[in-house]
Amino acid sequence: MDPLISLPLFFFFILISVLLIARAPFGDAWGKEGHIMVCKIAQPYLTETTSKAVLDLLPEVAAGELSAMCPWADEVRFHYRWASPLHYVNTPGVCNYKYSRDCHNSKEEKGMCVVGAINNYTDQLRRRGDSSNHYNLTESLMFLAHFVGDVHQPLHAGFAADEGGNTIVVHWYRRKTNLHHVWDTSMIETAMKDYYDNDLDAMVDGIMSNITGGWEDEVDSWENCQNKQATCANDYAVESIHLDCNYAYKDVEQDSTLGDEYFFTRLPIVKKRIAQAGLRLATILNDIFDHENRQEIQSY
Ligand SMILES: [Zn+2]
Numbered sequence: 001m002d003p004l005i006s007l008p009l010f011f012f013f014i015l016i017s018v019l020l021i022a023r024a025p026f027g028d029a030w031g032k033e034g035h036i037m038v039c040k041i042a043q044p045y046l047t048e049t050t051s052k053a054v055l056d057l058l059p060e061v062a063a064g065e066l067s068a069m070c071p072w073a074d075e076v077r078f079h080y081r082w083a084s085p086l087h088y089v090n091t092p093g094v095c096n097y098k099y100s101r102d103c104h105n106s107k108e109e110k111g112m113c114v115v116g117a118i119n120n121y122t123d124q125l126r127r128r129g130d131s132s133n134h135y136n137l138t139e140s141l142m143f144l145a146h147f148v149g150d151v152h153q154p155l156h157a158g159f160a161a162d163e164g165g166n167t168i169v170v171h172w173y174r175r176k177t178n179l180h181h182v183w184d185t186s187m188i189e190t191a192m193k194d195y196y197d198n199d200l201d202a203m204v205d206g207i208m209s210n211i212t213g214g215w216e217d218e219v220d221s222w223e224n225c226q227n228k229q230a231t232c233a234n235d236y237a238v239e240s241i242h243l244d245c246n247y248a249y250k251d252v253e254q255d256s257t258l259g260d261e262y263f264f265t266r267l268p269i270v271k272k273r274i275a276q277a278g279l280r281l282a283t284i285l286n287d288i289f290d291h292e293n294r295q296e297i298q299s300y
Helices: 003-023 032-045 048-057 081-087 114-126 137-152 179-195 200-212 233-248 260-289 291-299
Strands: 089-091 157-159 169-172 175-178 256-258
Touching: 032 137, 032 179, 032 200, 032 260, 048 137, 048 260, 081 114, 081 137, 114 137, 114 233, 114 260, 137 233, 137 260, 157 233, 169 179, 175 179, 179 200, 179 260, 200 260, 233 260, 260 291
Parallel strands: 089 157, 169 256
Antiparallel strands: 169 175
């Protein structure tokens, strides 16, 4: 082939590849940014053994970054319809959560909610050595990392009647949206724009500096729970519904306009939930892949 023709073509393909890769982790939307942040926070808390095990399971497209795969479960939502109820749990309009009452899908199948999913995928990964375990463990890992993020978004454990705030129409400053979206995406986007120059890594650094700074006295308690099944996910849902009643739903009605007052009082909750999700994901993964060295993260 004439090198004068092939060379520009070669550069054209490189350019297209770079553009596609650059676009991949970003987009419209614990929207994409929230999930990426949770996993970026988790990553430095993984022990060496855990990091290696995670790396072995990640698909090539992740390029070694767990965070690149954390929005994946939302991207396959329409393809994996059975997994749709696994992103959340609803309560019957009450400010408490009970696994036996609330963790099911619309067909009343038990365990088909975000808490059941976290326990289930943890269990699949724990049994990775069993010859009878035929699960796709790459998918188990990507689901687990995503759902630990979801259960920390308070409105992913909200009221059934308003679908976790999805049917509550609000204005986020001047923009019409719904309450669920405000918590998934709008508050994170506004914070990134107002305080972090639209730089996701800068917001991650800001949240991480609070883990060793402002929240330092609480951090140990984040890794424990009263209500342990395979994981502490039950307690994370309980925390979320309490945050809904005390913050997310509070003083919000159909057609409310939410602005500075709501943003300034709720943003600290959003940041803390992202931090908790990141640390707890690391704890769960270390427990799965490096049980003996689990203690290391406490002294990180
Ligand atoms: Zn989700």
